[in-house]
Amino acid sequence: MTATTPATTTAAAPAADRSVTDAPVADARALGLAHYAARGVLEHLLTRHGVTFQQQVALRAAVTAEDPQTPDGLVAQVHGTLKGDPADIRADVDGLLAKGLLAVDGTHLLATDAGRELLAAVGAEVTPVSARIWGGIPADDLAAAGRVLALVTERANAEFAALATA
Numbered sequence: 392m393t394a395t396t397p398a399t400t401t402a403a404a405p406a407a408d409r410s411v412t413d414a415p416v417a418d419a420r421a422l423g424l425a426h427y428a429a430r431g432v433l434e435h436l437l438t439r440h441g442v443t444f445q446q447q448v449a450l451r452a453a454v455t456a457e458d459p460q461t462p463d464g465l466v467a468q469v470h471g472t473l474k475g476d477p478a479d480i481r482a483d484v485d486g487l488l489a490k491g492l493l494a495v496d497g498t499h500l501l502a503t504d505a506g507r508e509l510l511a512a513v514g515a516e517v518t519p520v521s522a523r524i525w526g527g528i529p530a531d532d533l534a535a536a537g538r539v540l541a542l543v544t545e546r547a548n549a550e551f552a553a554l555a556t557a
Contacts, residue, residue, distance in 0.1 A: 417536075417539060422540075422543065429524065430444060432520055432524070433447075433517065436513060436516050436517060436520070437513060439516075440509055440512065440513060441490070442487075442490075442492075442509065443483065443486075445469070445473060445475060445479070445480065445483045446483045446486055446487055446492075447510075447513065448469055448472060448473060449465060449469045449480065449483050449484055449487060450487055450492055450493065450502060450506050450509070450510060451510060452465060452468050452469055452472070453465055453487075453493055453500055453501070453502045453506070454502040454506065454507060454510055456468075459496065459499035459500065459501055460499060460500050461498055461499055461500070462481070462484060462500055465484055465500055466480045466481050466484060469483075469484075474551060484500070487506070488500075490505075491503055491505050491506075492505055492506035492509060493506055
């Protein structure tokens with residue numbers, strides 16, 4: 392017969408309610424799991440509108456740009472964000488043009504009213520979902536996570552740049 396000890400764990404509590412000693416350590420796997428879980432939700436919503444995640448990123452970049460983007464500039468911006476294959480990004484931009492979500496204006500691309508309306512519709516669907524996902528997380532935890540994620544992003548971008556030039 393083996394000796395038993397009292398249980399030291401309790402039923403799973405929401406992450407925001409866990410003590411620091413019970414919290415998992417942030418690492419690449421945890422970051423990836425959180426990213427893909429959230430991205431899966433967004434991609435599900437985007438599918439309703441007939442656009443992909445990468446197309447949405449390109450469209451948002453065009454809409455939020457301070458100055459109109461050239462096709463090459465938009466591809467470079469999305470590549471800088473997603474690190475995707477520029478040829479795939481170019482195909483996504485072409486898809487946005489074909490759907491009438493972007494339009495050519497001389498040498499630049501502009502978001503159309505339909506493109507802006509699509510982003511607004513997706514935003515309206517995402518807002519309550521985001522509130523459920525992010526709601527209740529203490530501000531200090533969000534600030535700490537933001538600092539860590541910014542540092543990880545900076546370091547990963549530097550590593551990516553070094554690999555790209557090697």
